[in-house]
Amino acid sequence: MPKPGPVFNTASDQPLALPGRWRVNIPKALWPEFEGYIWQHHRGFLLLTNIIAALAFFSYVLADALLIPDMAQTSLLLRSVLLLVAMLDIWLVFGRRRNILLMDLLMPLHDLIATVAWFELLKRSHSPDVPTFLYASLIFIVFANLGVRVSFKGAVASSLAISLVIMGNVALMNPHDSKPLLVFSLVYLPVLLFCLFMSWNTTSSVRLAFYAAQAEARSKNELSSLNRRLQMLASTDALTQVGNxxxxxxxxxxxxxxxxxxxxxxxxxxxxxxxxxxxxxxxxxxxxxxxxxxxxxxxxxxxxxxxxxxxxxxxxxxxxxxxxxxxxxxxxxxxxxxxxxxxxxxxxxxxxxxxxxxxxxxxxxxxxxxxxxxxxxxxxxxxxxxxxxxxxxxxxxxxxxxxxxxxxx
CATH class of the missing domain: 3.30.70.270 (Reverse transcriptase/Diguanylate cyclase domain)
Structure with a gap:
């Protein structure tokens, strides 16, 4: 990632913020413009990823029917209800409000609820495939970080909450044997770290792209102003200040x-x-x-x-x-x-x-x-x-x- 430079207000030559080495800050003064930038350039992506994630969660009803058949009906009912709730939330957040943080963290929030619900299905199942099926929970941490564009802190918080649910339930499902938890942790933790790295990289890139758009807009405004001044000079009599x-x-x-x-x-x-x-x-x-x-x-x-x-x-x-x-x-x-x-x-x-x-x-x-x-x-x-x-x-x-x-x- 290129090293970020100072950020200037489009209305003046005074720097508003200097992005840090590991974190790209958005000053309070620029936040409304940043919200507008996200709404214009990333709203469609966030909306689509939320819909795809909701449908993907529902599609796992087929995997439940194959691997935990004793919970197939419960899975269908539970996933149907959660799908309807998710679609309603998506409609409310993306159709009636303009809160980019809520848009950004809606999928991780749904992901956390889905994680809790899925582990309840696993804990109630008597299928011998449950220990293997546990590893499918990796998809939750992937989806939690897949669509984040605005808040890395939100991605970290939701990832830790989902990880706590996953690790806690794996431990509860193996109360007398720590080896399954250890093996699962060895697989899960690298995935978690990689997902968090991707969230950090994505949110930083989005913010740097916003700063680049600000700088480009500032350059265009300055060029437009210069062109207007030159045009005025070309059409104005220097002595009398009326048209030539x-x-x-x-x-x-x-x-x-x-x-x-x-x-x-x-x-x-x-x-x-x-x-x-x-x-x-x-x-x-x-x-x-x-x-x-x-x-x-x-x-x-x-x-x-x-x-x-x-x-x-x-x-x-x-x-x-x-x-x-x-x-x-x-x-x-x-x-x-x-x-x-x-x-x-x-x-x-x-x-x-x-x-x-x-x-x-x-x-x-x-x-x-x-x-x-x-x-x-x-x-x-x-x-x-x-x-x-x-x-x-x-x-x-x-x-x-x-x-x-x-x-x-």
Whole structure:
């Protein structure tokens, strides 16, 4: 078995437990996740082994009929009752409860009851084959450890209880001769030790597999988080922290396809900072970068979360995709953008028109306008509206109507 390493919480880099050399511990903090792991990966096996063990115990009624025929009827009745009880227990434990310790130790518990019942049959039989048949009791210790997946302590406790029943009954059946008990012990003890070793190995392997699954899930989460961060970086403008041109092109095409498939109209707004070149030339590029970031932040702040997404279209131009098909709402949002940027009162003393503060111009259109056949048509329409806003004095909004959708000014 490979030497286990430290176990880390999937939500942090802090180690939760260091499995010991001979025992792999499950910290209390990880127990609910361990229960879920057992339920998902080992419930089917535990259920099947319980059913097989119950049926195997019942099948020994044939061996009883051959080797202790004087107890055949009693054996059939006893095994039938115990089979029904076992099936009821299995249904209750696996069908109605989610206790993995109970699932894990149900078969050893049934095994202990079956051991007591079987020895009662042997002690009441007068068959000469009883001394030979005694060695069939080895199957009980095998079955007690065969299905254990969770608790090695439980396997040890049940194995010792079953062994006490077996050895005690062998001694009671040979009260005046210790040799049968000695011979039986020489055969039984190696089997017991081997079964316990298998239980230890199995439970340790299951726990190590759980830790490996935790580590794999943690790696996948970290990789997924990294991929999301990289994807965000690839689609975000570093300066303004809004979407970049590539993200805009993809989103515009996606909105257009969704409109064609589901009939969901949307709106596009193109925004340009008025006289940005004179501002950049006189105040410097650092101040220009600061203004771009300020304007982007102000516009994003004026939009309701989930309603729209802003993009840097290029240079001092921005684009906003709005999930709305109403002209009045588009006008209201466009006017709000103008007001939010004006409220920043960013000084611009080098404007040719003499206004003291930095402003924006906006051109907007609905995707549902007549004559728009492609996403590029909508983009061209908004661009014409933006040009009109600039031509008519800037610091204003121009909305396209049906008669403007496919014609230039």
């Amino acid at each position: 041109r590539r993200a805009f092109d993809l989103q515009l095409e996606q909105f257009w396809q969704q409109m064609g498939q589901h009939g969901r109209p949307f709106a596009l707004l193109l925004i340009d900072i008025d006289y940005f070149k004179p501002y950049n030339d006189h105040y410097g590029h650092l101040a220009g970068d600061h203004v771009l970031a300020e304007v982007a932040s102000a516009m994003v702040g004026s939009l309701r979360s989930g309603q729209a997404r802003a993009f840097r279209y290029g240079g001092e131009e921005f684009a906003i995709l709005l999930q709305s098909g109403r002209q009045d709402e588009l006008r209201r949002i466009g006017q709000r953008l103008l007001q939010q940027v004006a409220a920043l009162q960013l000084a611009h003393e080098y404007r040719p028109d003499g206004q003291p503060y930095l402003t924006i111009s906006v051109g907007a259109a609905l995707s549902s306008l007549a004559g728009l056949r492609h996403a590029t048509d909508l983009l061209a329409c908004c661009d014409r509206m933006l040009y009109r806003a600039k031509q008519q004095g800037r610091n204003q909004l121009q909305l396209a109507t049906d008669d403007m959708a496919v014609t230039s000014d």
